[in-house]
Amino acid sequence: MTVQTGIQPISSARRAKDRLVQVLVYLAFALAVIPLLSVLWLVVKNGIGRLDMEFLTHSMRNIGARDAGGGAYHAIIGTLEQVLLASLIAVPIGLLTAVYLVEYGEGGRLSRTISFFVDVMTGVPSVVSGLFVLAFWILVLGMPFSGFAGALALSILMMPVVVRSAEEMLRLVPRELREASYALGVPKWRTIVKVVLPTAFTGIVTGVMLAVARVAGETAPLLLTVFVTDSINNDPFNGPQMGLPLYVFDQAGRPTDTAVDRAWTGALTLILIVMLLNLVARLITWWRSPARRR
Amino acid sequence: MAKQIEVAGLDAYYGTHKAIEGISMTIEPRSVTAFIGPSGCGKSTFLRTLNRMHEVIPGARVEGKVRLEDQDLYGADVDPVSVRRTIGMVFQRPNPFPTMSIFDNVAAGLRLNGRHSRSQLDGIVEESLKGANLWNEVKDRLNKPGAGLSGGQQQRLCIARAIAVRPQVLLMDEPCSALDPISTLAIEDLISQLKQDYTIVIVTHNMQQAARVSDKTAFFNLAAQGQPGKLVEMDETSKIFTNPAEKATEDYITGRFG
Ligand SMILES: Nc1ncnc2c1ncn2[C@@H]1O[C@H](COP(=O)(O)OP(=O)(O)OP(=O)(O)O)[C@@H](O)[C@H]1O
Ligand SMILES: [Mg+2]
Numbered sequence: 001m002t003v004q005t006g007i008q009p010i011s012s013a014r015r016a017k018d019r020l021v022q023v024l025v026y027l028a029f030a031l032a033v034i035p036l037l038s039v040l041w042l043v044v045k046n047g048i049g050r051l052d053m054e055f056l057t058h059s060m061r062n063i064g065a066r067d068a069g070g071g072a073y074h075a076i077i078g079t080l081e082q083v084l085l086a087s088l089i090a091v092p093i094g095l096l097t098a099v100y101l102v103e104y105g106e107g108g109r110l111s112r113t114i115s116f117f118v119d120v121m122t123g124v125p126s127v128v129s130g131l132f133v134l135a136f137w138i139l140v141l142g143m144p145f146s147g148f149a150g151a152l153a154l155s156i157l158m159m160p161v162v163v164r165s166a167e168e169m170l171r172l173v174p175r176e177l178r179e180a181s182y183a184l185g186v187p188k189w190r191t192i193v194k195v196v197l198p199t200a201f202t203g204i205v206t207g208v209m210l211a212v213a214r215v216a217g218e219t220a221p222l223l224l225t226v227f228v229t230d231s232i233n234n235d236p237f238n239g240p241q242m243g244l245p246l247y248v249f250d251q252a253g254r255p256t257d258t259a260v261d262r263a264w265t266g267a268l269t270l271i272l273i274v275m276l277l278n279l280v281a282r283l284i285t286w287w288r289s290p291a292r293r294r
Numbered sequence: 295m296a297k298q299i300e301v302a303g304l305d306a307y308y309g310t311h312k313a314i315e316g317i318s319m320t321i322e323p324r325s326v327t328a329f330i331g332p333s334g335c336g337k338s339t340f341l342r343t344l345n346r347m348h349e350v351i352p353g354a355r356v357e358g359k360v361r362l363e364d365q366d367l368y369g370a371d372v373d374p375v376s377v378r379r380t381i382g383m384v385f386q387r388p389n390p391f392p393t394m395s396i397f398d399n400v401a402a403g404l405r406l407n408g409r410h411s412r413s414q415l416d417g418i419v420e421e422s423l424k425g426a427n428l429w430n431e432v433k434d435r436l437n438k439p440g441a442g443l444s445g446g447q448q449q450r451l452c453i454a455r456a457i458a459v460r461p462q463v464l465l466m467d468e469p470c471s472a473l474d475p476i477s478t479l480a481i482e483d484l485i486s487q488l489k490q491d492y493t494i495v496i497v498t499h500n501m502q503q504a505a506r507v508s509d510k511t512a513f514f515n516l517a518a519q520g521q522p523g524k525l526v527e528m529d530e531t532s533k534i535f536t537n538p539a540e541k542a543t544e545d546y547i548t549g550r551f552g
Binding site: 194 | 345378383
C-alpha cells in the first residue's frame with residue numbers, strides 16, 4: 001500500500017462529481033425559471049393587445065356586458081392609493097418595531113413576545129386579514145367599504161414583512177459602527193438615526209419593495225373591504241373602490257372574450273406597476289449609495 | 295486642557311463573569327500611558343471603563359471609582375454621553391462610517407452633536423486631518439467615501455475623527471495592530487505630538503512600541519485562566535523595561551510567557 005503525499009492532480013472521480021453537481025444546479029435553475037418565464041410570456045402575449053390609451057385612461061362605467069373598449073383607470077388609481085396608504089401605515093410601524101427589537105429589546109420578555117407575534121402575523125392568510133378588517137372596521141365600527149379599509153387589510157400583511165427584513169438589515173450593521181458613534185459622544189437615538197439607519201438604508205428599501213410587491217397583488221382582502229365598482233372613485237376614504245387584482249378577478253369571471261382580454265391587460269399593468277416601483281427604489285438606493293461618489 | 299484620571303478599586307463584569315478586579319491607578323495629564331499584558335487579561339475592558347463604553351455591551355457593568363480631575367465619572371447624575379465627548383477613543387480595527395465621505399467622517403462628531411457653520415467645519419476638519427498626518431494624502435478627495443482609504447489611512451482618519459471633537463483624553467486600543475511599519479511610525483509620531491495637548495492611554499502588544507512612545511507603563515496579568523485580570527504594577531516606562539519590581543513583569547517583557 002502506498003501512502004499518497006504531496007501535490008496531486010484533481011482525481012477523475014472528483015472531476016465527475018463536480019460536473020454532476022454543476023449540471024444539477026443548472027437544471028434546478030432552469031426548473032425555477034421556466035414557470036416564471038412562461039407566466040410572463042402568457043401575460044404579455046395576451047395582455048399587450050389591449051394595453052392602449054383607452055385602457056389606461058378610462059373606467060368601466062357605461063360599458064355594456066358585450067362591449068369592447070373600457071379600461072382600468074379606476075383600478076389603477078385604486079391600487080396606487082391603497083398600496084400607498086398601506087405603506088404609510090405599515091412602513092413606519094414596521095421600521096420602529098424593528099428598531100426596538102434590534103436596538104432596545106435586548107432579548108427581553110417584551111421583545112420576545114413581539115417577535116413571536118410578528119411570526120404569527122407572517123403566517124396569517126391574506127383572506128383572514130380582510131375578514132378582520134371587515135368584522136372590526138366595517139361591521140363593528142360601522143365604517144363604509146373604502147380604499148382605506150383595504151389599505152388597513154394590506155398593511156396587516158405588509159407589517160411582518162417589513163419588520164423581518166428591516167430587522168435583518170439592522171442586525172447586519174456592525175457593532176463597531178455604533179460604538180464608533182457612541183465614542184464620539186453621540187447619543188443612542190442620534191446614532192440610530194444618523195449612522196445605523198443610513199447604513200442599512202439600501203437593504204431596508206429592498207425589503208419595503210418586497211412587501212409592496214407582495215400586497216399589490218392581493219385580491220382576497222380587497223374583495224372584503226373595498227368592494228367592487230366600475231366607476232372612478234378618487235377618494236380612498238369614501239365608498240367602494242377598485243383595485244387591479246380585483247379588476248382582473250372581476251373581468252376574468254365575465255363570459256365574453258373582450259372582458260377576458262381586459263383581465264389579461266389588467267394583470268400586465270399590475271406587473272408593470274410593480275416593476276416600475278422596483279425601478280424607482282433601485283434608483284433611490286443607487287442615488288444614495290456611496291459608490292456613486294467614488 | 296489635558297486632565298488627570300484617577301481610578302480606585304475598579305471591577306468590571308460581563309454578566310456574571312468578572313473580567314477585571316481591584317484596579318487602582320493614576321494617569322497623568324500630558325503624558326502617554328501604555329497598557330501591556332497577555333491576551334484576555336482585560337486591557338480593552340479596563341480602557342473602555344474609562345469613558346463609560348463598557349456599559350454599552352448588554353449585561354456589562356462596572357464597580358468602583360473613576361475620577362477625571364475632581365469629577366466622579368460614575369456619579370449618579372453624570373451623563374455618559376458627555377463623558378464620551380470628553381474622553382475620546384480609537385479602536386483596534388479602523389471603523390470609518392461607510393455611508394460618509396472623508397470630510398463627513400471627520401465632521402461626524404461635531405455634526406451629530408450640534409450645529410456648526412460650514413466654514414467652522416472646514417477649519418476643524420482641516421486642522422484634525424493635519425493633526426492626524428493625513429491631510430496631504432486626502433486633501434484632494436475629501437468628498438470620496440472614507441471606506442475607500444487604505445487600512446492605515448482609515449486608522450488615521452479615525453484618529454482625526456476622534457480629535458475633531460476636542461476631547462481632553464484620548465484612549466487608543468491597539469491602534470497599530472493592523473498597520474504596516476510605516477503607518478505605525480506615522481501614528482507613533484502623531485502620539486508624541488498629541489501628548490502636548492492630550493492625556494493619552496494606549497493599549498499595545500508591541501513592547502518596543504510601549505518603550506518608544508510611553509512615559510508610564512502598566513502591566514496587567516491574569517492570576518490563572520478564568521480568573522479576573524489585575525494590575526500587576528505601574529511605573530515609569532524606563533523602570534518597567536529595565537528593572538521591574540515584579541518577577542511576572544520581567545518574565546512577560548523578556549518573553550518568558552504571554
Ligand atoms: N463582549 C464580551 N462579552 C463577554 N466577555 C467578554 C467580552 N469582551 C471580553 N470579554 C472577556 O473579558 C476578558 C478580558 O477581555 P479583554 O478584551 O479586555 O482582553 P484584552 O486584554 O484586551 O485582550 P487582547 O490583548 O487579546 O485584546 C476575557 O476573558 C474576555 O473573554
Ligand atoms: Mg483588547
